[in-house]
Amino acid sequence: MHILSVDGLTLSFGGVHALRGVDMQVAKGSITAVIGPNGAGKTSLFNSISGFYRPQEGRVVFQGEDITRLRPPHRAALGIGRTFQNIALFRGMTVLDNVKLGAHVRMRTGLLSALWYLGKARREEAEIRKQIEREVFDFLEIDHIRRHPVANLPYGLQKRVELARALAMRPKLLMLDEPVAGMNREEKEDMARFILDVKEQWDTTVLMVEHDMGMVMDISDQVYVLNFGQLIAAGKPSEVQANPEVIKAYLGSGDIHSLRQRLGGKTRAA
């Protein structure tokens, strides 16, 4: 059963093709990774699924519903949560408020109730707070910083708060854009653990873009490889790893950084 399928997605900016006829199926309850050299169109694919970009051709189907024409907030309301490559926390808010904001689509408080903060608003705030404390803060071990402004947190913690915000939505599909980029080994291992736990405990499907091949090979069930906006390979991690097209894409692109990571990943996976 596919929770998300992307059919023939084509996206271009002016004359530049970011995506060319990309097909992808994400199985419910899986961890699916999208990899590829820099500029391959991975983030464009994510943004098209989120609804921020409008692809010229193709369809995005989520839980059997065609969402190609839906605006981003409606897609979020259907249960598509995500994090961003360049940490998009709301700097004027505390950790707690950032995470609560993630639960926005699950809440119903209207304006009048909010202004007076009686009855519904009060109950709902307390309820969401309880859920966040139990499900998210304890799980991600960030309860000690809940009242901190996010702007001053170290990078690793910011990444974790972003994940917390996405989880507060209780997403059916969680999209992670480079969840471990820029982290040290220990932080990476923590994050990999969190992602596996999310899949196991939350009954959530994970779709991620990641450059760290070690992590991709270790935890994904399915891997899609993009190059120049085209899908060049798909399959289980071991299959993709052996695919000559993939190796050529990474070598041919002259992307030393990716190559090095990929080689590092190979030794680790082996």
Added chain:
Amino acid sequence: MDWLFFFEITLAGLGTGGLYALTAIAFVLIYKATRVINLAIGEMLMVGAYLFFGAAVGWALPWWLAIILALLGGGALGMVLERGVIRPLLGENPISVFMVTIGLGSILIGMVELIWTANPRSLPNFFPTDPIFIGEAFLAPKTFWSFVVAAVVIAVFLLLFRFWRGGVALRATASDQGAAYSMGINVPAVYSLAWGLAGVIAAGAGILLGSIGGISSDMGLFGLTVLVVVIVGGLDSVLGALLAGLLIGWMESMAGVYLGGEYEHLVTFILLMVVLLFRPWGLFGTREIERL
């Protein structure tokens, strides 16, 4: 319809439009070089006019010397504002910088009123006073000559912008600050230059405007119309500023005659709302692509 009358009003409107275009150039210059929306441009214009008044009437200097002093004063004002207030805020939220220029405008009004009081004044006339006829249409000589001066200044400016070294540095900075900096262009100096030049142009526009309709401390409101002009033309487009300036000058003059004086600015702001709703990047401006 009286076509001669229509033609005369069109000419008068284009006359004002020339001043709009001139001031708009000053605005676009600042915007292109420093990405600052300078809401105080109208007040810079007003200060220029008052400097001329102070030199020509207060000190009783000959008009040409007074003009030179006022232009230099306007340029100095532009540079001081850039160095003292705008530069420390570069890189900050553009909205803060925008609000700072609102504050600057308020300070300039207050200063001018402190020195010269809020009473309207008239400037000594330095234009030839022979009536001007274009075909059969009559045009007020002040309007005609101020249009000519504005057109000449704009032409000179455009040539400078294209061929002079400083102009090239300006354009380079406008298109890519970082690249310009790494190519050895002194970006802070370019900022000063842009604000200084804009100050000179604004002061000149102020003198022209004041010699037509007199000066007062609220003539900075002219700047609001200029703001509309640059939005309609497209913030970063020189051509847009010129055409939109003429267009709005003409529209206001039409509205003033056929609908009544109070409609002059109404049509401007209605045009503004329409453009913002349907084509916010203006007629010739660059459409910005949003990024996540």
Added chain:
Amino acid sequence: MRIGSPKESYIADEALFRTRTQWVWLWLLLAVLIAYPFVANLYWLFLVCLISINIISATGLNILTGYTGQVSLGQAAFMGVGAYTVAWLDNNTGSPFFINLLAGAGMATLVGLIAGLPSLRVKGLYLAIATIGASFILQFIFINWESVTRGTRGINIEPPSVLGVTLDNPDTFYWLVMPIMVVMVLLAANLFRTRIGRAFIAIRDRDISASVLGINLPFYKLMSFGIASFYAGIAGGLYAYFFGAINPESFPLLMSIFFLAAIIVGGMGTILGSILGAIFMTLTPEILRYGVDILSPYIDNAPQILSPLRTAVFGALIVGFLLFEPHGLAEIWRRVRRFFHLWPFRT
């Protein structure tokens, strides 16, 4: 020195005021507000009434500009809509004042929503310019819709009366405006404990990410405009009743800049900032007047320099705070408070 304050329930931890010290201060403040009219003279009562009206309007503008990040230079014009609605109803229907006040706020909200429409297409600076356009168009209507606004002559408004008491003086009017102000401020504070307030801040900080996370941008932007102009409408209605006469000159663009200055000086994006800013900006002209009075024997035509001086000082405050204390008086206040929390230890 104050240390942790443990809570037993999440409701307690979500409260607006969470420590005992805060409650003590709050009750003290309330006592002062109640005792104030019995000790202050008419001049100081007048000032506090004016401050209260300005706090209401500044709070509304802060919701829109400080919290939602939509710069507006139309707050005074929206106040004008509220004031003119109240004045017209007062002169033509004789309906009770609180109905008029709500109708004025409703009308201001409606106009604010329309004026906010450009926010769906443009943001930031363009929007600020659109609000300038909107206030010009409103100003035009105030002057030229003679049958309703009586043009430049303006309208007189009868003072409101409650339970047979006519509120025609600051000492009686105080009891109307002060409670309204307190309630309006509390409502605004509540708003930012809920999903709506968080959505506003998210739009300010990163609108596109907010949209991907499920915030419907057009809806919340317009809501913010609506709330800001509702506050302006209430403030404008009170203004009309308080001064008893309005004309198109009562709500100039300069007044919108005044409110923008108030939230910059007080602190954008904080409730306390709106309060401190409105107090500061309302008192500044009074202090200037006082200063000029002292200087009047030494300089010529001192009264004439007052107005330009005020204009220049408003501008200087905007520039000065943006350059040197961008988070405003509220931030200074926070620093002072923290100092005393940790006293006698230093951070």
